[in-house]
Amino acid sequence: xxxxxxxxxxxxxxxxxxxxxxxxxxxxxxxxxxxxxxxxxxxxxxxxxxxxxxxxxxxxxxxxxxxxxxxxxxxxxxxxxxxxxxxxxxxxxxxxxxxxxxxxxxxxxxxxxxxxxxxxxxxxxxxxxxxxxxxxxxxxxxxxxxxxxxxxxxxxxxxxxxxxxxxxxxxxxxxxxxxxxxxxxxxxxxxxxxxxxxxxxxxxxxxxxxxxxxxxxxxxxxxxxxxxxxxxxxxxxxxxxxxxxxxxxxxxxxxxxxxxxxxxxxxxxxxxxxxxxxxxxxxxxxxxxxxxxxxxxxxxxxxxxxxxxxxxxxxxxxxxxxxxxxxxxxxxxxxxxxxxxxxxxxxxxxxxxxxxxxxxxxxxxxxxxxxxxxxxxxxxxxxxxxxxxxxxxxxxxxxxxxxxxxxxxxxxxxxxxxxxxxxxxxxxxxxxxxxxxxxxxxxxxxxxxxxxxxxxxxxxxxxxxxxxxxxxxxxxxxxx
Numbered sequence: 001x002x003x004x005x006x007x008x009x010x011x012x013x014x015x016x017x018x019x020x021x022x023x024x025x026x027x028x029x030x031x032x033x034x035x036x037x038x039x040x041x042x043x044x045x046x047x048x049x050x051x052x053x054x055x056x057x058x059x060x061x062x063x064x065x066x067x068x069x070x071x072x073x074x075x076x077x078x079x080x081x082x083x084x085x086x087x088x089x090x091x092x093x094x095x096x097x098x099x100x101x102x103x104x105x106x107x108x109x110x111x112x113x114x115x116x117x118x119x120x121x122x123x124x125x126x127x128x129x130x131x132x133x134x135x136x137x138x139x140x141x142x143x144x145x146x147x148x149x150x151x152x153x154x155x156x157x158x159x160x161x162x163x164x165x166x167x168x169x170x171x172x173x174x175x176x177x178x179x180x181x182x183x184x185x186x187x188x189x190x191x192x193x194x195x196x197x198x199x200x201x202x203x204x205x206x207x208x209x210x211x212x213x214x215x216x217x218x219x220x221x222x223x224x225x226x227x228x229x230x231x232x233x234x235x236x237x238x239x240x241x242x243x244x245x246x247x248x249x250x251x252x253x254x255x256x257x258x259x260x261x262x263x264x265x266x267x268x269x270x271x272x273x274x275x276x277x278x279x280x281x282x283x284x285x286x287x288x289x290x291x292x293x294x295x296x297x298x299x300x301x302x303x304x305x306x307x308x309x310x311x312x313x314x315x316x317x318x319x320x321x322x323x324x325x326x327x328x329x330x331x332x333x334x335x336x337x338x339x340x341x342x343x344x345x346x347x348x349x350x351x352x353x354x355x356x357x358x359x360x361x362x363x364x365x366x367x368x369x370x371x372x373x374x375x376x377x378x379x380x381x382x383x384x385x386x387x388x389x390x391x392x393x394x395x396x397x398x399x400x401x402x403x404x405x406x407x408x409x410x411x412x413x414x415x416x417x418x419x420x421x422x423x424x425x426x427x428x429x430x431x432x433x434x435x436x437x438x439x440x441x442x443x444x445x446x447x448x449x450x451x452x453x454x455x456x457x458x459x460x461x462x463x464x465x466x467x468x469x470x471x472x473x474x475x476x477x478x479x480x
Contacts, residue, residue, distance in 0.1 A: 002049035004029040004428065007040050009055025009389065010400070012408065013379040014062050014364045019356055019409050020378070023402060027060060029385045032197070032427040037379050053423070057393050059408060062378050063120025063142075063386040063424060064332040065366030068232070068270050068291040068320025071110040071124050071330075072103035072132060075453045080325035082480075083470040086300040087238065088167030091325055093466055096154040097459035100128045102452035107135040109449045112442060114321075114330045115141060115432045117418025120386040120425070123268075123291070123320060123370055125205050125232055127181075129188055136200060140431040140439050142386060144370045145192075146205030146232050147185050149220055151178035151212050158465070170210055170244035178216045186223060193229075198375065199427055208234040209253045210244030214260055221262055230371050231262075235269035235283075238301065242274055254279040263288055268369055270320065272310070273303045280306045284315035289369040292361070294338040295329075296322030307361070308343040308352050318369035319361050332362050336413045355413035389423040390416070 006027045013020030015037075026043035028036035036043045073095055080090035098106070107126065114122060121142040126132055129147035136143040151173040160172055185204055193202040204227075206212055206220045224231050236242065236253040245256040254275055257263045265287035272280060272290060283290070292307035307317045319339060321330040336358045343353035367377025376386045392400050392408075396415035401407040424432035431438050460466050474480045 002028040002030055002035065002047050004051045004053060004385075005044070005049035006053045006055050006060055006387075006389070007044060009058040009060040010392070010408070011037070011379060012059065012061040012359075013037060014360060015378045015380050019359065021406060021408070025060065027379055027385070027387065029428050032384045032429075034379060034381055034383050034385050037381060053389075055389055057391070058422065059390040059392055059397070059412075060379070060387060061390070062363045062376070063388050063426065064118045064362045065121040065123070065318065065370065065377065066114055066119045066321050066330060066332055066335075067121075067123040067268075067318035067366045067369050068293055068322060069110065069122060069124055069126075069330055070323040071122065071126050071135075072098065072106035073126075073323045073325050074110040074113075074330070075102060075106040075449065075456050077324040078328050079471065080323075081299060081471065082474060083300075085167040085240075086326060087240070088171075089469060090471060091323070092154050093157065093463070093469065094460050095325060096157075097463065098456055099452075099459075100131065102455060103128060104131050104135045105445070105448045105452045107132045108139065108440065108445050110324070110330050111135060111139045111141060112437065112440065112445060114332070115139060115424050115437070116421065117331045117333060118388040118390070118421045118424060119330070119332050120388070121366070121370070121372070121376060123232065123318075125270075127184075130184075130191065133192055133195075133200060137195070138439055139437070140426055140429055142199050142372075142376060142426050144201045144203060144372060145188075146203050147181065147188050148205045148207050149178065149181045149185050149212065149216070150207035151175060151216060152207060153177045168240055168243075170240065170247055173211070173213055175213070175216075178212065182216070182220065182223070189227060189229070193227075197427075201372065203230045203232055203371075205232045208237065208241055209257055210241040214249070217257075217262055218260060224266060230266050230268055232268045233270065235267075235272055236275045236279070237271040237273050237297075239274055252276075252279065254283060258282060258286065265289075268318075271297060271305055273297050273301055273305050275306060277306075277309060280309050281313055284310060284313040289316050289318070291318045291320045291369060292339060293320045293322035293327070294335055294342055296320075296327035298338060298342060299328075300326040304342045304346050307339055308347075311357065311361075316365050316368050317361050318366035319358075331418055333412070333416050333418045336362050337415075340413055355410045358413050359409055385425055385428040387425050388421055391420040391422050394420055
């Protein structure tokens with residue numbers, strides 16, 4: 001007997017090379033696992049179910065995958081924008097005041113937003129991850145996480161400035177910080193990897209080529225190889241990064257990573273915003289994976305990441321929401337729309353980045369990039385039941401057209417906002433339904449987040465360094 005039977009809805013399975021549409025379909029689940037997918041009559045004829053979920057007038061599809069985010073930073077939503085040197089003149093000096101004790105609350109707020117809008121898996125790059133993971137566990141979502149290994153120490157920023165450093169310059173490295181963060185990452189892996197039958201996985205997160213020495217990057221690579229895990233690396237995100245690797249090694253970031261043997265199939269390259277076409281081709285040729293954060297990079301850098309080129313060259317691309325101080329949201333429908341639209345506008349053509357390709361980036365290809373496509377990313381027998389239901393009776397998904405052409409995928413990518421998500425399920429467990437979370441009191445989280453945000457803004461306001469930041473000046477002028 002099935003434990004759950006989701007029946008009567010239209011399916012997008014994402015199996016095969018396209019969207020895998022099945023009209024009037026059904027998904028049968030036993031425990032955590034999908035045991036049957038297909039036309040409703042066939043699946044219902046095979047067995048009965050303990051629980052039937054009526055999906056009439058609904059779309060059933062894999063949960064969305066946010067392959068790169070900094071979840072705790074949600075407490076500073078919308079705070080690091082309208083500035084040229086984003087990291088050094090906004091995010092860094094402001095978000096360094098986030099108290100570690102408040103980080104899990106910021107994470108829970110991000111997870112609530114994502115789950116409400118159909119995200120089931122989060123590629124969270126954040127600290128202190130040991131504490132933050134309790135939020136992921138409580139919500140019930142899937143996560144592939146890392147804490148981040150870095151020789152960047154923002155506590156020394158005042159000393160850098162006294163020594164002549166200015167925003168945009170390569171940042172001085174602190175080897176002691178690198179040792180500390182590497183050990184934390186390895187401890188995190190030993191404690192958490194594989195939790196709840198693999199619902200939580202940990203990988204290693206070297207920060208970026210300009211925030212780590214060559215020696216530390218290679219040590220991280222060795223530790224990743226010992227564990228057979230991926231590395232989650234910000235790559236060529238900013239002109240600053242290329243300038244730093246040019247100064248230290250005589251090469252731009254991507255060629256530098258290749259020169260030390262780090263660019264390969266075990267690396268998730270996040271952003272690639274300041275790459276040349278030749279550097280993108282090199283990354284694809286080496287088998288690296290890409291995560292594209294279109295909204296974040298568009299807002300904070302005014303750049304279109306090279307997801308189109310990476311994909312057309314044969315590389316695998318995932319989508320991520322990055323951080324809400326610069327992106328404002330953790331909404332994968334927004335990321336799909338931006339990724340498709342930016343590519344079309346840049347090319348001055350409607351043909352690049354078709355909706356079906358971008359939808360795959362947010363589902364099965366996202367799972368491939370995170371190394372979990374054996375268990376999630378599509379609705380197939382043997383995979384875990386990570387899925388969402390969307391209401392097809394309301395705009396922008398209504399009216400549903402199926403003949404002679406279907407409109408579901410274009411409407412999902414170009415118009416849906418997440419407002420039509422009715423149910424979110426992970427590993428066979430419903431974690432969100434019709435505005436309420438199964439495992440979380442949303443009112444309590446909002447109260448905690450409000451208090452934590454107040455503590456953060458008080459600390460930032462008391463820091464004289466922040467008084468001249470561009471976004472603070474815009475506030476004083478009454479422009480925002």
